[in-house]
Amino acid sequence: MKLVDLYYDLKPFIPRWLQLAVRRQIAHYKRKASHHVWPIDPIAAKQPDGWLGWPDQKTFALILSHDVDTAKGCERCISLMNIDKALNFKSSFNFVPEGYYVPSELLRSLTDAGFDVGVHGLTHDGKLFIRREVFERKAPRINHYLKKWKSAGFVAPSMRRNLDWIANLDIEYDCSTFDTDPFEPQPIGVRTIFPFWVLNSSGTRGYVELPYSLPQDHCLFVILKQKNIKIWTEKLDWVAKNGGVALLNTHPDYMNFVGNSCSREEYPVGYYLDFLEYAKNKYKGQYWNVLPRELARFWKKTMVKIEI
Helix, strand or coil: CCHHHHHHHHHHHCCHHHHHHHHHHHHHHHHHHCCCCCCCCHHHHCCCCCCCCCHHHCCEEEEEEEEECCHHHHHCHHHHHHHHHHCCCCCEEEECCCCCCCCHHHHHHHHHCCCEEEECCCCCCCCCCCCHHHHHHHHHHHHHHHHHCCCCEECCHHHCCCHHHHCCCCCCEECCCECCCCCCCCCCCCCCCCCEEEECCCCCCEEEECCECECCHHHHHHHCCCCCCHHHHHHHHHHHHHCCEEEEEECHHHEECCCCCCCCCCEEHHHHHHHHHHHHHHCCCCEEECCHHHHHHHHHHHHHHHHC
């Protein structure tokens, strides 16, 4: 058994404060050891062969994705949607179908407002990809929710993934990888800030993979305990300079919307708002902000023949 699998077996019995303390200690050492590839891996800037650029001569693409890990996060989705909407940004909300109750009214409110809904695993226990038979047993249920919610995309909980197996899901895109992130349980990055086509091992099914390229909020503000958005803005500037996809994955679960003191696993929602305002003001007219499914369809139409 892998150490990470043992951790997920024991996780329900480990106090949350102890989980965070251990993760922070490990992250401290990993950050030192990975300074040459995090938060920026220079190799990830390489453009795909045949790349002609983004629509309307935009400099880079900007994708906002929100993973909703808990019922508490689910209750905060409308507040987060309103922040994105007020600044004229589109985003996607990814829900755990059998982890908590997801009101149909919430899904309808999001889609009616022009936002997207994705499926974030089946449960959030980190065990979906532990064995092939486990995944194959759960895949029909995931496909059920993809169809029910009219979702085009999937996001693996904790970014524990198997890209070959994911091709068995009825999706247009997946967002379970990253260009570089040594702090994830499955830390090997794909080393690109561009989407790419994934074809399963039998060559029968495929989808567009959208790696996230900006550090996730929980890692940045809860584990690494950063007190500003400097790493976000520096990475955004680098992605914009190199014409890739600035994909930011955040969680309403860990955002404090009410302005009082944050719990040990929260950060001020103002950090996220500051990021949106920075992007909007510095790169006005330069970014292509679309839903993940729209980006995936563009990539499939323009790049997949080249990649294959």
